[in-house]
Amino acid sequence: MKIALLGYGKMGKAIEEIAVNRGHEIVLRVSEDIEAYNFDGLEIDAAIDFSIPKAAYKNITTAFKHKVPVVCGTTGWLDDYDKATELCKKEDTAFIYASNFSLGVNVFFELNKKLAHMMKGLDDYAVEIEEIHHTEKLDAPSGTAISLAQQIIAENPNKKGWQLDHADKDEVPVYAKRITDVPGTHTVSYKSKIDTIEIMHMANSRQGFALGAVIAAEWIKDKKGIFTMRDVLSSLF
Numbered sequence: 566m567k568i569a570l571l572g573y574g575k576m577g578k579a580i581e582e583i584a585v586n587r588g589h590e591i592v593l594r595v596s597e598d599i600e601a602y603n604f605d606g607l608e609i610d611a612a613i614d615f616s617i618p619k620a621a622y623k624n625i626t627t628a629f630k631h632k633v634p635v636v637c638g639t640t641g642w643l644d645d646y647d648k649a650t651e652l653c654k655k656e657d658t659a660f661i662y663a664s665n666f667s668l669g670v671n672v673f674f675e676l677n678k679k680l681a682h683m684m685k686g687l688d689d690y691a692v693e694i695e696e697i698h699h700t701e702k703l704d705a706p707s708g709t710a711i712s713l714a715q716q717i718i719a720e721n722p723n724k725k726g727w728q729l730d731h732a733d734k735d736e737v738p739v740y741a742k743r744i745t746d747v748p749g750t751h752t753v754s755y756k757s758k759i760d761t762i763e764i765m766h767m768a769n770s771r772q773g774f775a776l777g778a779v780i781a782a783e784w785i786k787d788k789k790g791i792f793t794m795r796d797v798l799s800s801l802f
């Protein structure tokens with residue numbers, strides 16, 4: 566497969582290593598305004614965007630205009646998600662956004678939904694989410710923590726939203742910590758006076774995110790439409 570990397574930082578480089586090991590070719594590396602790059606004659610099978618929040622929308626939609634399917638892992642740009650999916654449909658190409666591409670976190674998402682369903686009537690337990698990431702991270706809370714909060718809200722009619730670092734009774738509090746070199750740790754806790762129930766996912770490196778993104782690119786290559794990681798991993802869940 567011929568892959569374009571939109572964003573060539575920590576994740577772009579981790580993806581390149583895995584993609585090349587799986588026999589793919591990187592034909593474009595974008596690390597500044599995408600208008601500076603020429604797509605002519607590249608025959609890109611899929612673009613993978615791990616850039617920065619303020620560049621993601623332009624990167625993704627530029628790829629769509631060249632009829633290139635996009636896998637996007639960049640977080641912190643989702644106010645423009647609906648506009649991006651509309652353009653994807655208009656250009657008749659394909660798109661997957663996931664706040665987290667690792668297989669482990671996608672299993673963790675399924676556990677979180679099940680646990681939220683079991684806990685929704687147990688009012689003595691207060692739910693909270695904690696995420697820990699490296700100090701270079703631009704957004705807070707993490708996209709993964711937002712996905713976890715949205716899953717809990719969807720299961721529990723008493724929760725109307727989430728808030729960063731504090732919350733009213735009808736909201737899920739999300740605490741964001743920044744510690745040097747942490748690739749990404751997410752914990753969902755239910756605390757009562759009697760006990761605490763916790764589920765946690767800790768990434769030991771960026772390899773899981775990168776492998777999931779390459780697998781998503783291989784999966785989306787010849788498809789059209791808007792997809793999620795659940796579609797890619799449908800044989801598992």
Ligand SMILES: NC(=O)C1=CN([C@@H]2O[C@H](COP(=O)(O)OP(=O)(O)OC[C@H]3O[C@@H](n4cnc5c(N)ncnc54)[C@H](OP(=O)(O)O)[C@@H]3O)[C@@H](O)[C@H]2O)C=CC1
Nearest residue numbers: 572574575576596597598616620638639640664665666774
């Ligand atoms: N969904 C998932 O599974 C995961 C998502 N992420 C997300 O991916 C994103 C990238 O993470 P990470 O690689 O760690 O971050 P980095 O900061 O290491 O990489 C981002 C890169 O994008 C470059 N950049 C700046 N402007 C543009 C532009 N206009 N177009 C393309 N690239 C540009 C930056 O260059 P410069 O430094 O020169 O500004 C930098 O090299 C973040 O949003 C992060 O939250 C991360 C891991 C997993």
Ligand SMILES: O=C(O)C1=N[C@H](C(=O)O)C[C@H](O)C1
Nearest residue numbers: 640664665702707708709749
């Ligand atoms: O910025 C990161 O590094 C990560 N970002 C993603 C997020 O915001 O959830 C996924 C992962 O935790 C690493």
